[in-house]
Amino acid sequence: MQLIEVKNLDYSFGEKCVLKDISCQIYKGETWSIIGKNGAGKSTLIKCLAGLLPFNKGSIHIQGLDGKTLRPKDRAKIIAYVPQANARNFAPYTVFDFVMLGRFPYQGLMAFPSDHDVKIVNNAMDLTDTKELAFRLMPTLSGGELQRVFLAGAVAQQTPVLLLDEPSTFLDPLHQELIRKTLQRIHDEFGTVLLTITHDINAALSNFTNVLAIADKTVLFAGTTSEFRKQGPHILEKVFSLKFSEEKFDNGTKPFLIPQEIPS
Amino acid sequence: MRKSPVLQLAGLFIGTMAILFAAPFFGMDFISPFGLNSHPLLKTIVVSLRIPRVLAAFIAGSGLSLCGMMFQAMFKNPLADPFTLGISSGASCGAAATILLGLNGAFFSITYISVGAFAGAAMAMFCVFLLSSFQRAASAITTLLAGIAISFLFSSMLMFMQYLSSLRDSFHIVRWLMGGIEVFGYDQIISMLPFYILGIILIFLKLPVLDQLLAGDDLAQTRGVEIKQTKSVLLFAATVIVGSIVAVCGPIGFVGLMIPHICKMIFKTKHVVLGPACFLSGGIFLVICDTVSRIIIAPAEMPVGVITAMLGGPFFLWLLFFKKAKGLSLD
Numbered sequence: 001m002q003l004i005e006v007k008n009l010d011y012s013f014g015e016k017c018v019l020k021d022i023s024c025q026i027y028k029g030e031t032w033s034i035i036g037k038n039g040a041g042k043s044t045l046i047k048c049l050a051g052l053l054p055f056n057k058g059s060i061h062i063q064g065l066d067g068k069t070l071r072p073k074d075r076a077k078i079i080a081y082v083p084q085a086n087a088r089n090f091a092p093y094t095v096f097d098f099v100m101l102g103r104f105p106y107q108g109l110m111a112f113p114s115d116h117d118v119k120i121v122n123n124a125m126d127l128t129d130t131k132e133l134a135f136r137l138m139p140t141l142s143g144g145e146l147q148r149v150f151l152a153g154a155v156a157q158q159t160p161v162l163l164l165d166e167p168s169t170f171l172d173p174l175h176q177e178l179i180r181k182t183l184q185r186i187h188d189e190f191g192t193v194l195l196t197i198t199h200d201i202n203a204a205l206s207n208f209t210n211v212l213a214i215a216d217k218t219v220l221f222a223g224t225t226s227e228f229r230k231q232g233p234h235i236l237e238k239v240f241s242l243k244f245s246e247e248k249f250d251n252g253t254k255p256f257l258i259p260q261e262i263p264s
Numbered sequence: 265m266r267k268s269p270v271l272q273l274a275g276l277f278i279g280t281m282a283i284l285f286a287a288p289f290f291g292m293d294f295i296s297p298f299g300l301n302s303h304p305l306l307k308t309i310v311v312s313l314r315i316p317r318v319l320a321a322f323i324a325g326s327g328l329s330l331c332g333m334m335f336q337a338m339f340k341n342p343l344a345d346p347f348t349l350g351i352s353s354g355a356s357c358g359a360a361a362t363i364l365l366g367l368n369g370a371f372f373s374i375t376y377i378s379v380g381a382f383a384g385a386a387m388a389m390f391c392v393f394l395l396s397s398f399q400r401a402a403s404a405i406t407t408l409l410a411g412i413a414i415s416f417l418f419s420s421m422l423m424f425m426q427y428l429s430s431l432r433d434s435f436h437i438v439r440w441l442m443g444g445i446e447v448f449g450y451d452q453i454i455s456m457l458p459f460y461i462l463g464i465i466l467i468f469l470k471l472p473v474l475d476q477l478l479a480g481d482d483l484a485q486t487r488g489v490e491i492k493q494t495k496s497v498l499l500f501a502a503t504v505i506v507g508s509i510v511a512v513c514g515p516i517g518f519v520g521l522m523i524p525h526i527c528k529m530i531f532k533t534k535h536v537v538l539g540p541a542c543f544l545s546g547g548i549f550l551v552i553c554d555t556v557s558r559i560i561i562a563p564a565e566m567p568v569g570v571i572t573a574m575l576g577g578p579f580f581l582w583l584l585f586f587k588k589a590k591g592l593s594l595d
Contacts, residue, residue, distance in 0.1 A: 073488035111472030
């Protein structure tokens, strides 16, 4: 089943063109990594999908509905967005209260949580290993904990699509692994489609089913991870303007791609 | 240590009611509720002087405090309040202009000075809103900076007017700027009420949305909040509340900034609880301050604006430094 269809999307910020002629289709059951240089427009694309940026041309259809006219409350039941978590200046909510904020699209005018809401929030915290943080205040969390709490909030939103903006870029290897495991669990449990911006090429290629590579403001590659692997280091060189080499460990089934030094 | 917020609010509500009932009997002379009928004058003092005044103080305190809380959530800034956003100085400027122009009189029992203040408040808020909407994604900081700039602009216009005015007008303006709840009878309260009630209802209906806004505009929008529409409603509500209050009582500082912080230290951050808490405690705080201002140098009166900071300041500092204040995020 097709969940998201992007057709010839253009986005410019003032005079500056950020995205040009972006097209892709995303189906149920897929998990996508989005790769590209800094400033290539990955976050912009995610924000267009989340309805945060008004794009200039083209169209986005979400479950067949036109993204331009979709009301925020209806969109919030289909797409959840996880920004880069930032603990500084964060309001002193308890973790439980923060995760409960994810139930907003389903609640009435005064947003009083029902028993059902409490159950779903508890489930979301179980799934993301944040149960023991429930009564901690948000500003006291570490980066890794905060990112999992943000994930819990998005899980509580119960959407078929999850957009993630570099969920593990600033985390240590342990917390990166915890995030990977959590995302895997979310996908296994609910079949949630993930669209994740990442700079970790090897993790992207081994954990996700599909790759969307953005270069020169447009889509360079959109397809399955195995197709991407077939093109090996060459396509990565086009994406990042940097040579990569392929090193085979693990009997060679999943070769590692390693960036090369820039010749001086 | 975890107290039920419903119980806390119920306690606050009972306390508020008790103070509201008791306050009219205090003043230059204490009037016993049982001796009301002993002299016809006593009844007149309580009914037509003191009760309206207590009501006006409650309206002003609760409204300013609720607006302050709303601004702090909307702009994600602990320093946002009707003052820093320029609404109060806009209103003051409008009021001073009417004094200077010698417009004494009333328009359907609403004094011209009130009309001027109201117009000034609306103008300031409109400027802030307009300036911040030039940018596609106006950040909270841009709006706040615009507010501060507008505030300075109106303040300097006010000084200019004071400089030009006669000694008598100048004194009148200065006295008005100190803030005071000099309400006689019910006319002025009735002139405030429609705006006040409308604004309070609008803000109360948006309390859960404030939680979302405080978590960040992007996150709020992807959870289904219509950001532009919500902010317009909230700013409109704040303008009518602050405009109507400043028109009658002058700019009263401290309440809008500090009462929300005090409530955040005592209650949880959730706005469904915090809203009623700020509303009630802002109200009683100003009723107490006004009562003190009537007693302290009786038979003369202190401007209530002098008392608010004198009483509230030390209390706030005590909470800030001696109680582990977890709710305050002034980093």
